[in-house]
Amino acid sequence: MSQTASPSDQSQDILRPVRIWLYVLAVLILIMVAVGGATRLTDSGLSITEWKPISGMIPPLTMEDWQAELEAYRQIPEYQLINKGMSLEEFKFIFWWEWGHRFLGRIIGLVFAIPFVIFLFQKRLNWQLAPSLFILFLLGGFQGFLGWWMVSSGLTERVDVSQYRLATHLSAACILFLAIVWVVRRLRQVDPIWVEKGWRPVMWLFGGMVFIQLIAGAFVAGMDAGLTYNTWPLMDGALIPDNIYTSTPAWLDAFEDITTAQFNHRTFAYVIAIFAAFLLYKAWKNTQFAGVHGWMLIIGALVLVQILLGIFTLIYVVPLGLALAHQITAFLLLGSIVAYLADMKAENKR
Incomplete structure (x- = not known):
């Protein structure tokens, strides 16, 4: 039949x-x-x-x-x-x-x-x-x-x-x-699965943070800031270099000072890594990465890869291959976050 x-x-x-x-x-x-x-x-x-x-x-x-x-x-x-x-x-x-x-x-x-x-x-x-x-x-x-x-x-x-x-x-x-x-x-169409209340806004926040980090990276690239301070985790021998936010107005340094731009990009990466670890823990505890929440494993892996690429791009003084991989991985990470959010949104339509 x-x-x-x-x-x-x-x-x-x-x-x-x-x-x-x-x-x-x-x-x-x-x-x-x-x-x-x-x-x-x-x-x-x-x-x-x-x-x-x-x-x-x-x-x-x-x-x-x-x-x-x-x-x-x-x-x-x-x-x-x-x-x-x-x-x-x-x-x-x-x-x-x-x-x-x-x-x-x-x-x-x-x-x-x-x-x-x-x-x-x-x-x-x-x-x-x-x-x-x-x-x-x-x-x-x-x-x-x-x-x-x-x-x-x-x-x-x-x-x-x-x-x-x-x-x-x-x-x-x-x-x-x-x-x-x-x-x-x-x-x-995706299979319906439970999503904790407030989880979507948290993921939107995380995506926004990663997008801001991409913009910060663009300012680093635009000023060739990655060609200086090619050590990690220290910058100029310190975790927090002395010569940041020294201009008037100080906030302008984030966009026009090489040292400050690179410091911001590094520091915000640490914040994103900590937040990503928290999200991974919550996703595992509540969903065991079932259904659409499998995206969190991809997102976590891409965050780790992106951080490693950033470090190696810096210490090897921005070689072409590593720099391009760092840029593309940022897009893939954001794309994975948006795909995760879109799939969760689709569940509501069923």
């Missing part, structure tokens, strides 16, 4: 391609973040001095094209004060990193827009889901604008980009990634 699929099963089948599409987009954003981090760490971000959303997709094809790009780069302070005399081959190395970063952003836009239109025609998207996805598309487009806004800060009076704009750009990428994770996790 054959079985007839329930309406819920049919709905799940309809949404399966949508879920796969969104997961692909999330992975592409992670790759984009990694390429952006490599662009930053190789000092390649200012190699393209114009924003050409359409024609910029085509790289230089002739020697004349390359010379024109190099000549434009020679007009900005980074070349004149740091890279003066750079050969064409050296310029090509930094150019390709920045061009690749921008090109990948355009590819992500296409990967988003084309399936979105197809799924609309296939009626896989209902009126509740379509607006959320359209907002994600707008966030992606805004991210491109923020990227140029960041780059433009280093083309006239600075030899690098503003740490404020770098932090904004990275934060917006993270918000876009987390929004996609939230939407895609809400498109699946």
Whole structure:
């Protein structure tokens, strides 16, 4: 005797391609973040001095094209004060990193827009889901604008980009990634399981703390603060260095002083680690990590990995591989927290 699929099963089948599409987009954003981090760490971000959303997709094809790009780069302070005399081959190395970063952003836009239109025609998207996805598309487009806004800060009076704009750009990428994770996790059914009253707000608080730590890390990266005080657990021979919060106003040091920025990033990591240990204990005691609470094991493991990556990135003076792993793990940690919260939210719908 054959079985007839329930309406819920049919709905799940309809949404399966949508879920796969969104997961692909999330992975592409992670790759984009990694390429952006490599662009930053190789000092390649200012190699393209114009924003050409359409024609910029085509790289230089002739020697004349390359010379024109190099000549434009020679007009900005980074070349004149740091890279003066750079050969064409050296310029090509930094150019390709920045061009690749921008090109990948355009590819992500296409990967988003084309399936979105197809799924609309296939009626896989209902009126509740379509607006959320359209907002994600707008966030992606805004991210491109923020990227140029960041780059433009280093083309006239600075030899690098503003740490404020770098932090904004990275934060917006993270918000876009987390929004996609939230939407895609809400498109699946999960087994109902008990959730202690107040547990969700605590997890939201924890996620907020990790997000603040990501922003703090962006300021460390934006000021190249990781290239100093490359010892752990001491900074300049002390747990609390003397020369922090010495400016007027003192709070500005958190965003503009190398020592203070690195101290804040280190110290808040300890706070997050202690809080994560407490949450793991509570989750084990109350749920034994059953059902959706298995996310807590993943979250705990990622916190540990992230702390170790941060320490090794620091003591080895920010090698490219470790620094990128540290950045991507931060996104994965936040993504796991949001997925956990989304799955718990989905339980209420059953």
